[in-house]
Amino acid sequence: TGTTRPQRLLRAVQERATRGDSESVIAAIDHFCRHQEWAMNVGDEKGFILDSVVSEVSPQTALELGTYCGYSTVRIARLLPPGGHLITLEFNPNYAAVARQVIAWAGLEDMVQVVEGASGDWIPHLREHFGIESFDFVFLDHWKELYLPDIKLLEECGLLRKGTVLLADNVVCPGTPDYLEYVRKSQSYESHYFGSHLEYTRAEDGLEKSVYLG
Ligand SMILES: Cc1cc(C(=O)N2CCN(C)CC2)sc1-c1cc(O)c2nc[nH]c(=O)c2c1
Numbered sequence: 001t002g003t004t005r006p007q008r009l010l011r012a013v014q015e016r017a018t019r020g021d022s023e024s025v026i027a028a029i030d031h032f033c034r035h036q037e038w039a040m041n042v043g044d045e046k047g048f049i050l051d052s053v054v055s056e057v058s059p060q061t062a063l064e065l066g067t068y069c070g071y072s073t074v075r076i077a078r079l080l081p082p083g084g085h086l087i088t089l090e091f092n093p094n095y096a097a098v099a100r101q102v103i104a105w106a107g108l109e110d111m112v113q114v115v116e117g118a119s120g121d122w123i124p125h126l127r128e129h130f131g132i133e134s135f136d137f138v139f140l141d142h143w144k145e146l147y148l149p150d151i152k153l154l155e156e157c158g159l160l161r162k163g164t165v166l167l168a169d170n171v172v173c174p175g176t177p178d179y180l181e182y183v184r185k186s187q188s189y190e191s192h193y194f195g196s197h198l199e200y201t202r203a204e205d206g207l208e209k210s211v212y213l214g
């Protein structure tokens with residue numbers, strides 16, 4: 001038995017970060033991942049790019065696919081405008097349980113809804129369940145095989161509108177070739193690649209920003 005890596009990450013947050021201070025929660029997780037144990041958070045370098053896109057969009061409605069421990073959830077939620085709301089989908093209940101506590105430690109629980117389950121199961125029900133008309137911003141960070149089917153599902157469910165901004169993590173490492181080909185070739189998207197590095201490493205990775213044109 002013993003603790004899991006997400007549980008050890010949560011303990012590092014509770015020991016090092018100040019309750020209600022989202023910057024200190026982000027710093028505590030980055031410290032843990034750099035000096036204790038690598039973990040698959042978007043990280044500080046790609047996180048800075050995520051911050052700039054979220055700030056530019058200033059979304060009232062945001063969707064995150066893949067919560068993990070809530071690191072990017074906190075990065076996004078801390079930048080939402082008044083009235084803004086973030087729904088984050090997580091398949092793994094153990095990850096979701098840790099994420100809820102990390103988000104609460106950052107004092108952002110009122111702007112975030114952590115939803116447990118498979119993205120493909122939940123996306124068709126987001127409108128009726130959460131009263132969402134469409135999303136202003138979507139962060140894809142769950143599983144490389146699901147990026148493409150899930151944005152097609154979002155399109156089909158009418159959850160994207162002209163100007164919706166999609167930002168995808170790990171398009172180089174682990175890599176999402178089918179997703180990249182689709183958003184870069186489709187007339188319905190305007191895409192741009194932000195080169196960076198895999199979190200806490202020197203390996204190449206990056207974020208793909210795609211604006212839905214309708
Ligand atoms: C699990 C994993 C291992 C990686 C790697 O190349 N490694 C070599 C270098 N060492 C240090 C770490 C391990 S990259 C990666 C990863 C990274 C993300 O940001 C992810 N985001 C969402 N969903 C994922 O499944 C996801 C996986």
Ligand SMILES: [Mg+2]
Pocket residue numbers: 040041042141169170
């Ligand atoms: Mg990732």
